Amino acid sequence: MNIDIKKITEGQEYVTIRYKDLTPSMKKIIGILEGTDDKLWGKTDTGTASISIGDLLYLESVDDKLFAYTKSIVLKIDGSLNSFMTDYDDGSFFRCSKSMVINVSMVKSLKSLSSNRIDATMEGGEHIIISRRYASEFRRLLKGGR
Template structure:
């Protein structure tokens, strides 16, 4: 892959041009990460609104029709629905692990197979999350297996 960088006049908007035959999965993921680098999540605790970088999120979980954002030390509530989060971050490191959970792959420390085709993911913060057997193929695809 060839990479070129050109200087532009001051005040001009930066532009990225990609030349390729067919965009593959890794290229699409790169494009998405560039586009989403400025995206922020909004999380709520009591009466405070917090701006959260998606890279700091370990997982999202839906409980009693409320969606929670789990970071390393804090938990926030989101006004987005789980399916909206899944659509927003489908081309990133996030994937649906069960009906009620979306996990950030980059925060997984290890994965172990458990009973009936499920996997158990140990996150970097020590939490364990189950990956339902119906989502295991999606997980493997995200990992390139």
């Protein structure tokens, strides 16, 4: 990908994006420029609310319902884990089990467990178990591979 950045002193600012395929990374860039990519809307006990994608600790699928967790709020959102990963994954989210996705940038500490599992402590203090099926991929991600 070629990037051309120029500072101007007068005239109107503009951005042109040219792409072959609308990848998740391109969707994120477009969303940031349009100001629409940083919010996730859902329902709480008291009504509808939004959270910033950056504040998201993890998502969990329970009984075909999807919940998004931050340090202070839980939202029931539409969709599935697969659709979330397709729409929002820019490398900062990781599928850690069949029913859960974590925000890697919100992991506070890691601990190896028996049976090749990993205990990830999130910024909010929650302990998320990365199943053995996904643990080796998570270790590769931490080493810089994907």
